[in-house]
Amino acid sequence: MSHIDEQRLMELALAVPPSDHETTHLASCPSCAQALAAEQGLTEWLATVPQPLAPADFLARVTNAYVFALGRQSYRAPLLAFGGIAAMLLPLALLALSAWTNTVASLSSWVVALRALGEVTLSLMRTVGSPSSPGATLIAVQVALLLGALGVLARLMWMTAPTTQEATR
Amino acid sequence: MSETLGIAVDEQRLAERATRGDAQAFAELVSRYQNAVYRLCLRYGANEAQDLAQETFMRAFVHRERFDATRPILPWLLTIARRLCIDRIRKHKPVLSDDDRPLDPADERPDAESALATREQLGQLKQAHSKLADGPREAIALYHWEGLSYDEIATIMRVPIGTVMTWLHRGRAQLRKALEEAQVPVAKGTTP
Numbered sequence: 626m627s628h629i630d631e632q633r634l635m636e637l638a639l640a641v642p643p644s645d646h647e648t649t650h651l652a653s654c655p656s657c658a659q660a661l662a663a664e665q666g667l668t669e670w671l672a673t674v675p676q677p678l679a680p681a682d683f684l685a686r687v688t689n690a691y692v693f694a695l696g697r698q699s700y701r702a703p704l705l706a707f708g709g710i711a712a713m714l715l716p717l718a719l720l721a722l723s724a725w726t727n728t729v730a731s732l733s734s735w736v737v738a739l740r741a742l743g744e745v746t747l748s749l750m751r752t753v754g755s756p757s758s759p760g761a762t763l764i765a766v767q768v769a770l771l772l773g774a775l776g777v778l779a780r781l782m783w784m785t786a787p788t789t790q791e792a793t794r
Numbered sequence: 795m796s797e798t799l800g801i802a803v804d805e806q807r808l809a810e811r812a813t814r815g816d817a818q819a820f821a822e823l824v825s826r827y828q829n830a831v832y833r834l835c836l837r838y839g840a841n842e843a844q845d846l847a848q849e850t851f852m853r854a855f856v857h858r859e860r861f862d863a864t865r866p867i868l869p870w871l872l873t874i875a876r877r878l879c880i881d882r883i884r885k886h887k888p889v890l891s892d893d894d895r896p897l898d899p900a901d902e903r904p905d906a907e908s909a910l911a912t913r914e915q916l917g918q919l920k921q922a923h924s925k926l927a928d929g930p931r932e933a934i935a936l937y938h939w940e941g942l943s944y945d946e947i948a949t950i951m952r953v954p955i956g957t958v959m960t961w962l963h964r965g966r967a968q969l970r971k972a973l974e975e976a977q978v979p980v981a982k983g984t985t986p
Contacts, residue, residue: 632963639937667970671938674919679832680844687828687851688821694852695815 629657638664806863813858824851827868830940831875837924837935838879846882850875869946872936876950915978922972923965930965933958 629637629647637643638661643651651658811819828847835846853874854861861870923931932951936942937958948955 631967632959635963635966636959663970664966667966667973668938670919670973671934671969674916674923674939676829676833676939677836679828679847683828683832683844683847684821684824686844687824687848688817690848690852691812691820691855692817694855695817 628654629661631660634661634664637661638668805867809858809861809863809867812855820855823867827871830868831871833935833939834872834875834932835879837931838876839882842882846875846878849878853878866946868940869942869950872940872942873950876932915973915976918976918978919969919973922969922976925972926965926968929953929957929961930968933961934965934969937962 629650633647634657637647651661805823808819808823812823828851831850832843832847835843835850839846850871854871857874861867923934926934929951933947936947936950937944942950944955944958947958951958
């Protein structure tokens with residue numbers, strides 16, 4: 626049998642049991658036996674290396690941060706829920722306003738406004754459904770508000786822009 | 795096996811309690827894993843290790859819904875810690891290199907202190923370890939000092955198991971060479 630390769634010697638030193646062939650070979654091959662002893666020696670050496678510990682005040686520090694984070698979540702969740710509801714009502718009110726002022730709206734402006742409404746509804750669902758990730762929810766509400774505002778802006782621009790008939794007069 | 799399962803169930807209960815805002819359960823989890831997380835952060839960025847370790851536990855708490863309760867917590871925590879450390883290294887280079895890092899008083903066990911030669915040898919081993927490339931260095935630390943399996947190391951380092959074994963082999967060969975150059979006898983039964 627040829628010599629045992631280095632990676633296999635390492636595995637044997639890491640407590641993987643040798644096969645029968647390997648056991649026989651190790652008994653008759655001083656070179657491989659010596660290499661295995663060196664690998665085992667290194668394993669023993671590594672086990673003796675003292676390891677640093679976390680500072681004594683670390684546990685208290687992390688626990689304080691956790692309690693602080695819990696407190697922040699407790700007041701942020703209702704705030705975010707309120708923000709979500711407000712964000713949902715805003716485009717609804719503006720849609721109603723635009724529908725009242727214009728009996729016929731262009732398709733594109735309705736698409737923009739409806740999309741904004743969808744985003745806002747989604748953000749509200751996230752606020753209610755996942756209070757554990759207020760950061761992501763906050764971003765979702767902000768994005769929804771932005772989309773809502775863009776939708777309203779587009780709607781207002783459409784309302785103030787002269788129609789083709791008015792422009793040609 | 796049953797003991798492992800018992801620990802996993804215990805961990806799961808603690809994690810659930812911590813998720814619901816039980817500070818005592820959270821403290822128990824931190825207490826169990828703080829040293830392993832702190833050590834990983836220390837290996838990546840000596841100066842900010844404590845901040846990074848704290849950030850690891852807070853991230854774990856914030857993203858607790860991503861935790862797979864069927865798996866052990868430590869590899870998950872170490873994965874978060876490693877990502878944080880790598881992000882921090884990308885932003886700022888660590889101020890202290892591993893070579894410059896002062897010896898931690900906690901490292902100095904009475905039995906190690908008793909023999910100056912042994913202390914020097916251990917110091918040489920630690921220095922040689924700190925000079926290894928990231929992969930072999932972490933593979934050795936996680937396997938030999940944190941007691942993780944190949945599979946868990948592969949998950950943390952995001953590499954195949956074969957790469958972990960190669961890193962271990964390469965790192966150990968380099969350590970053995972460094973110890974031989976320092977005339978430290980490395981054979982079975984020659985440990986301090």
